[in-house]
Amino acid sequence: MVNGIRVYNVFLQVDPGKYRDISSGFGVLLQEQGLGGFFKGWMATLVGYSSQGACKFGFYEFFKKCYSDIAGPEHAEKWKTFIYLAASASAEMIADVALCPMEAVKVRVQTQPGFARCLTDGFPKIVQSEGAFGLYKGLLPLWGRQVPLYKHAVPKPKDECSKPLQLAVSFAGGYIAGVFCAAISHPADNLVSFLNNAKGGTMADAVRTLGVWGLLTRGLPLRIIMVGTLTGAQWATYDAFKVFVGLPTSGGFIPSPAATDLRQVDHEKRS
Secondary structure (H helix, E strand, C coil): CHHHHHHHHHHHHHCCCCCCCHHHHHHHHHHHHCHHHHHCCHHHHHHHHHHHHHHHHHHHHHHHHHHHHHHCHHHHHHCHHHHHHHHHHHHHHHHHHHHHHHHHHHHHHHHCCCCCCCHHHHHHHHHHHHCHHHHHCCCCCCCCCCCCHHHHCCCCCHHHCCHHHHHHHHHHHHHHHHHHHHHHHHHHHHHHHHHHHCCCCCHHHHHHHHHHHHHHHCCHHHHHHHHHHHHHHHHHHHHHHHHHCCCCCCCCCCCCHHHHHHHHHHHHHHC
């Protein structure tokens, strides 16, 4: 489903003259390419988002522990939110590097007839014609992370919530984060699609072709649906696995003995 939405969204971004709006453009794509057109680039999408997800969540846990250890138990507890944000940003930078080559191949396969059938022949074709740099022309930061729903939307502490409720919050938080992320990063996404499709194209060419308003809004409703669903599903799957192996969901942590001792001492002082 995500790939089909993404295919259509890319066509809206790279060929605004032909695909003028969401409703009419859908009919044009369906008439010219049939249902098979919505599955173009599925392999690059699968490999790209799988690699991105593995890096995003894996390195998030790595950097979260790394930065907490650097801060020390007392400061790690006090500045937990900022440490998690820094871990998320660090992980996302690595995840984007993993996703970017697949995104470059996917856009070419989807929008340039005859370029390649799929990832296996499209990837080496870009490297041969443009070098490794051709895979990274669209490397831009695309989205942020995490919305603190427990504090504002759930009327009881997280530890008192059932596991299904916690997973529901993870999905809802991921979806809302995806909506904001899609809106904020959409101009960059339009640039990524344009640069990967137009050989030798520049950002100035993209602005001239799409216009400033088009750069901000072209294909935005579809991307909100895609990124919201994808981000929510990623967070729910990630937290479901953590629950399965006995770990707390996102935002929770297993306190170290040092942190527990510090909290106990602080509680005794206050008492």
